[in-house]
Amino acid sequence: MMKNLTLIFFIFSLLSYSQNNFTSARSIEISENNYEEQLRSSIVKNIEVTNIGPSVMSGRVTDLEVNPNNPTEFYVAYASGGLWHTKNNGTTFSPIMDNSMTQNIGDFAVDWGSGAIYVGTGESNSSRSSYPGIGVLKSLDNGKNWENIGLRDTHHISRIIINPNDNQHIVIAAIGHLYSNNLQRGIFNSFDGGKTWAQSLYINDNTGAIDLVYDPYNFEIQYAAFWERSRTEWNFIGSGESSAIYKTVDGGKIWKKITTQTSGFPTGNGVGRIGLAIYDSNIIYAVLDNQFRRKGEKKTEGIQRLDFKDMTKQDFMSLDNKELNLFIKQNRFQNELNSELLKSKIESGELKPSDVYKFLTDANAELFDTPVIGAEVYKSVDGGTTWKKQNEEYLDAVYNSYGYYFGRIHVSPIDSEQIYIYGVPILKSNDSGKTYVRIGASNVHVDHHDLWINPKNTDHLVLGNDGGVNISYDQGVNWMKLNQPSVGQFYSINVDNADPYNVYGGLQDNGVWMAKNNSFESPYWHESGHNNWTKIMGGDGMQIQIDNRDNNIVYTGLQFGNYYRLNISEGTRRVIKPRHKLGQSPLRFNWQTPILISPHNQDIIYFGSNKLHRSFNKGDSWSDISNDLTKGGIKGNVPYGTLTCIDESLFTFGKIVIGSDDGNVFLTLNSGDSWENISNNLPSNLWVSRVIFSKHNQSRVYLSLNGYRKNDFKPYLYVSDDNGISWKEIYANLPLSPINVIKEDINNENILYVGTDNGLFISLNRGLDWHAFSSNFPRVAIHDLVIHEGTNELVIGTHGRSIYKIELDLFSKYLEASSNQNIISFLNINEIKFSNSWGNKMIYSSETFDINLVIDLFSSKNKNFEFEILNENYKVLNQGNFNTDQGFNKIKIPMVIDKKLSSKYLKKIGFKSKVSDDRNRYLSKGEYILKVDNQDLRFSVK
Template sequence: MKLPFAFLMVWALCFPCAKVQSQQPSSPLASSFLEYQELKKATPYRFQWESLGPVLNSARVEAVQIDESKPGTMYAAFGSGNLWKTVDNGLKWKAIFEDQPVLGIGDIALAPSNPDIIYLGSGESLRKSRNFTMPGNGIYKSNDGGETWKHCGLDDSWHIGEIAVHPTDPNIAVVAVMGHFWSTNENRGIYRTLDGGETWEHVLYVDEKTGANDVVISHSDPNVMYASMWENNPGVSGGNSAVYVSADGGASWKKSVNGFPQGPGIGRIGLAVSYSNPLKAYALVDNREKEASAEVYRTLDGGKHWKRTHDDDLLINSVLWYFSDIYVNPKNDEDIYGLGVRMAHSANGGTDFELVGGDVYHLFPSDADGLHLDHCELWINPLNPDHMAVGNDGGLYVTYDKGGSWLHHNNIPAGEFYDIALDTQDPYLIYGGTQDDASVYGPAVAWNPNYADDWKYLWVDAWSGGDGCVSQVDPDDPNTVYFSSQNGAVRRKDMESGRSKSVKPKLPANHNGTLHYNFVAPYRLSHFDGKTMYHAGNYIFKSTNRGDDWTLISKDLSISSDPDKKSVAAGAFAESPIRPGHLYMGTDKGAFWITMDDGATWTERSKGLPNAYIRSIVPSKYDESRIYMTLTGLNYDDLSNHIYVSGDNGKNWKKMQGNLPNEPANVIYEDPIYENVLYAGMYRGVYVSVDRGGTWALLGDSLPAVAVADMEIEKRSKDLIVATHGRGIYKINIGPLHEVMASGFPLNENTLFTIPTIKRPYVNDTHRDMDYNTAYKVPITFWSTKEQDATLKVFDAKDALLWSTQIDAKEGINQYRWDLVVERETSDAPYFIHYDKFIEKGSYTLVLEIQNDTLEGQMNIEERTKR
């Protein structure tokens, strides 16, 4: 039957193929980013955050690209830690994707015909439910090497697996959209643009559960493209996972199944096409239909037929859901590389494979040996295939001899931290666990990119990484430190001997239950006895002898009275700081439990809480009935703010968002001195409230927009230490905020705050030159009653002016970080070294001239006696 022309026209208008980005719903990240920007602009707390690094253990690189025409120009995209660029072969790096609505990056692609054109696919491609898998809001594009960016639509994509750009026309690109990870959506599959991202066509779609994982364009015939689809959401069934081939530049696609594995166990599929033969392509398949899941298939006829290339099992992978990528040498299409937990190389088209290792040299010293595991992307230089770069969970590695040796660029502060802890030494040390880069510890001093940091591994596994989760330090004995890896594997370490032992609890032998843990499982040392510790899975355990023996003190708390809150295990655990035996546990689905008798009886008090992951529980130190809590829905595609407070031990809960952005909240912290002061670690930065959650303000305007995972306050120094998941560790000193609170917020007069004691840089022996690795800036902080000009001056004991600077002060707290240099000198003398003259040891007067006020403070400079 022929349909009327008018009907066909209506059908075409209702189901258009092109210009789709305007039809996709906007990501919640776009609106919450606008709220963040407004609060950043309006904050009265302009503290200047210090980056503490660390960099020795690096972080997970999701994508890597190098400009083949200028090989010193490299790009490394960290999963949740920004896109970094170097133009000097990796000596110095700059984050170039700042101040954007999204944190997660799935892929980047340089246009082969013009490498200054960069396409960026936002939203991580690693599908992991650990509360920090960052979604995105589509495609971004730069025409100037990352100096400026334009959002190019595909707002509802959330997670992007791959971008392929036409070899000669930079306006043509295809994108593999994975879609929402934890819920269904229709805006997934393969998209194509012919006009540089102005409009998009949805050219390949299977269903709302099947996303696109990979897409490649033939270099010798760009009309030929290969794409892989992955059915993974919700759940992992794989029935629709398959390869598709296009012979018309991506306009239409045909499923390619002849000889290719099919079934519910088919997972991620990576693709590569020969540079010289468009009909020759490879696929690396996560085939869970077989015990050894990694398989390589090859087609020689453009996807009409596929054949497995190898007889022996390819043992590179046990988690192909993570990566599953394959690459072909641009000058030899029999030379291929498969990425998984390990990297495998074949010189004969996949018949035989060998694992890629090689010698690893770190840019800065590191105890990590060997090439890190868990490989995300490989770049091969088309002009010199011996030159390669790989991004993996350990960072960026570059080789010039085809994997014989690698340079590890561990000089980028992009650590993905889960948790931090402080010890009680003076000066204190910071301990923290990271995503697959182990646990580290180090001093709270500013990171200097010109020098190796002073951080060390608390532990590192035999493969140069391992997930570091929770750290704890014995408050009475800083030589005793606890650390954990995934799923509750906690160990106690004697720092002097360097040896540790497992103290992970087990259910009693006669118990018929099953013990489960979340990936980052909480355990805590007691506030009242450093030898007492608690460990939380779906059951709660208590030890009174530092984990040598455990007692089960709960039933299975994953079973809620609300079926929708059925959980895996604990997401957070806390002990009251003022009442022994008052314990609190929250699960990954919003079930909250309390005991007031040290675990003898547990009561569920979940009514009014969302079905989200409880990440942070803070029983108040001022009121034993008050509890603060943060929950995140990131694991469930819920990007809302969930901060709650209870004034009656959880019987009733009240949402405490106030004017905070509607974005995920990760951690809440109570000030150790002022009851009404709270701190919140959010999806983008740290906020402070001085009215117990009624209103909030961004704390400092210099912290990058990054997810804050944990925070601690060192009570003697009043340092606020913040662990981020993507940009390492930062600190500020909240002493000035406490001065404001003591006088009454807000202040009604200009005020110069107390200046901390300062140590000038260490002076080296023999030539008396300065050790710049010990040159730290001092924060000078003052309150301005309005926006106005201000001048800072330093005078010596004879009232001689040594230094001054002009500041455009804003209303509220202002901070300037001074490098202590009072004079700079230049010289062409061949052996001249004293270019900077630092302020000498002694007492000085700091003067703040602001409006009609002249305010004075004392500045004491001490000599640094140790490096």
């Protein structure tokens, strides 16, 4: 009976996990339209947001398009950083999608004749951070304006091609939803420039088109690669029987599957992502992510982790003690363990050989060590009728186990045997893929995603990878790195208490970096020899905590809990990851494992797996202060049932709250002696993206849930004023976009900040309504927010456009001044120091030095205001007007004397000033009054 009940509970759990409230494409479209109106009426739309970089490590490229007639002009698409344009061979780039509704790109195409740009939104690489899109965008004016021309429910578009003989004929390959099944995927044709679309090839609702190429001599002949894949929070399946190559000879009217069981190309459940390259009407290449398991591999020297998976007791007891001791030492077992003790535990039955395998098996090991066949190259010389595998040996370390992240192949336009493939490395073959040479370099990142071969000079290559763009003029012997755009994909950021303070950030596949907060991006570092930003950790950079007693001890690390304690000044590091004991169930760590320094004692560290761990000695040793705080996990190849966030109350030591990826929120008031589940009244099974205690009210808790991994894009945001007994929704007018982070203002409890997958928002009334930032700020995913208390600046970690910051004083000043009932409230005025250079020409330039009085103010309405500048005796020196939008405004008033005022009048009032090169007189040193709307604002020129 108990077994039956357990089975029923397990099935019910799976069903509850699989329940989804998918957000429809129509709902997103309506939300976008409402969002546009919100932007126009936002009271913070004029607040300037400052980008501080970094750019040196760049970010993930998904596509490149180069002008074939002028290869110094090209466009670069970044996965979540928008579309960038250069006309000077990458010396500088300009973003041309900042005014669009998304920065997420899978592929794009340029009609170089007309200038039309088609952007397929939503990255197709299918990783855990591959954001969806909103269909196809089109621009006819190089990005000044964008129009959504349809296919909104594709989510992820993998390829766009334009008929070279008819630029109104567009063909699109869509891979479709990542986290759910859907119908709008496959091949789509438009014959009117995107006004209408027709689906020409559809397989099923979890198989979509991942690549598309056409015969360079006949556009009617096309090849499409279809890929069956599915992802949930706990599992990714990157292969299936529906993965195959299709061909059409009539422009898509009829498609035929050409990778059959007799074609020579693999078929079945192990067929993963396929990339295509075409040379002519006969020669086609395909690169396959073969997910079938390897057979008959040679034994690696020494004892390996996998050896213990199915090892018998007898085989274990026969292991050489010397080799076993070396294995124990290399793999960080408990210090007291040795071969003799371990064998005695196996002999007695206390442990099994498989426990050794389980002890060493974590998500990182599974990511790199799964023994699949991996990348394979196939060639057809008869238009795809038959295929032959080219590589005789395994292409080790090209894909590892994550070929879903790559999948491209290229053939030289003048040499049918010269091909390029890439994954982690980039490889070149001159014999159709039989042998390869690696052509990367020390200034070329790994993890490659696109390559352009100049058809007029095949020595010239342009390469896109996780580290941006590289150019070679000798077929990859040497490379230049083009890293001007700030397109870093940050997971997490933090700040210290240095002066000036440092900003730290962990990036997708680009490690952990730090820099002074007053850094700005410029080419000057090439002269100084040192970039503002310094790398302190490699891999995928994750969360950061800083011991602010000396700002020298930093806790950070890589994916799945592989964290370290760094001593920045000494350049040393120590592993601090908690580990289960041999024989216990392995701990489960989130991709971005949460870590927290206690605000009450910075020797105390909290660390989250599926349990909460605490260290009293900076991570040297750990104790568990909870049991499993998740729903227990679900078996799969992605760790699930893991903690995602931790916070400790500033009011009470040991009052801790945690959130998990499966929707649990637990609270302890006594350092873990007991825990209470406070998530019972919340939507179930959603990723807890953030849970934080208020800094102003000891019973208040803020919580955000994220449905991205269920294709549920609603903004779930809550507050509790009774420690989680009850919850109140506070997402009000937030647009449809999952929430990643909520931050409470440190000075005013009514001010909240929220970062979503599509922008940054502020509430001045504790969540009753929200306003979007948009000035100099694209609609990019915000992953983290930190307030530096000493300067009251908000630091913003984006996943696609690096790091920004905002000065926050204006918001609390406005709330303090809002009770005065004035139409206009002056909040800040710049300090002005007199200079004889005002109005005079700059050396070797026709431009002059101009000076303005810069005022931050809040206006309760859109209005034109008249102003006067008066001297101390209220004599008029200048007058004019300025316009304000409702909300915060930055007004600039020239510091000049009204030209209508006569010299006689100026002499009479005692004002002395010479005429400058620009024929203006400027205010001299003294005290002045700005009069606006019957209010006097005094200022000085010093």
